[in-house]
Amino acid sequence: MAGHSKWANIQHRKGRQDAARSKLFSKLSKEITVAAKMGDPDPDKNPRLRLAVKEAKSNSVPKDVIDRAIKKSQAGEGDEYEEIRYEGYGPNGVAVIVEAMTDNRNRTASTVRSTFSKNGGNLGETGSVGFMFERKGEVMYTVEAGDADTIFEAAIEAGAEDVESSEDGHIIYCADTDLNDVSNALEAALGESESTKLVWKPTTTTELDLDGMQKLMRLVDALEDDDDIQRVTTNFEADDEVMAQL
Helix, strand or coil: CCHHHHHHHHHHHHCCCHHHHHHHHHHHHHHHHHHHHHCCCCHHHCHHHHHHHHHHHHCCCCHHHHHHHHHHHHCCCCCCCEEEEEEEECHHHCEEEEEEEECCHHHHHHHHHHHHHHCCCEECCCCCCHHHEEEEEEEEECHHHCCHHHHHHHHHHHCCCEEEEECCEEEEEEEHHHHHHHHHHHHHHHCCCCEEEEEEEECCCEECCHHHHHHHHHHHHHHHCCCCEEEEEECEECCHHHHHHC
16 A cells, blocks of 8 residues: 555554644644635535535534534635645655645745754755655545445446555545546445545655654654644555554
8 A cells, every 4th residue: 555545544543632633623624614715615516625524524523613614714714824735855765745724834834844854854846756646536435335346346437547455445546636526426336435535646655664664754743743734645665564563
């Protein structure tokens, strides 16, 4: 499985403390507010908002929090947020993409740059690592959704491009512009997904040992701890033995 998919599994295994969960809710709420601001406040008429709401629900964000985030967009909140992508290298030359949503570009750039340098990485120019990733739609299902053949058939029928099945579940990839249609078709065939979102999928990966993984996790944790950072993607690869020791 590619690095960013394994990363989700690490986070899951680590377990989320209340503080981390609160931070996650805040970031998901911000995405909902901005998505609603940019289009229609009705998720059925706004694909980006629909995906944001779906991702929030999959992370157990309460309905009243979701509704409040949509209402904020109608009250004028969300105007000041700017979406920025940062690219750089982490320890051992791992490629890192940082997606931010901020009301202060200078503050965020300064924080991201210092976080990289303090944790053995360095911030690059836009495009410095982006060529090692493809923008894709990603839909995740648990193993209970069906066996590999069932999921594969449903995915191809829905217009997806690729499926990765393992003991951790099924990950279905599609073109980024097809995510709304593909996820709707999959939902009709397989039921509610575990997660539906746009991702940066690595096309090349960097193999890490345990020491390298621990250093990378420190960088990613530090980045994700910042309120302006929405998500962090890397292109690490690590074998099962290394993953088991984290």
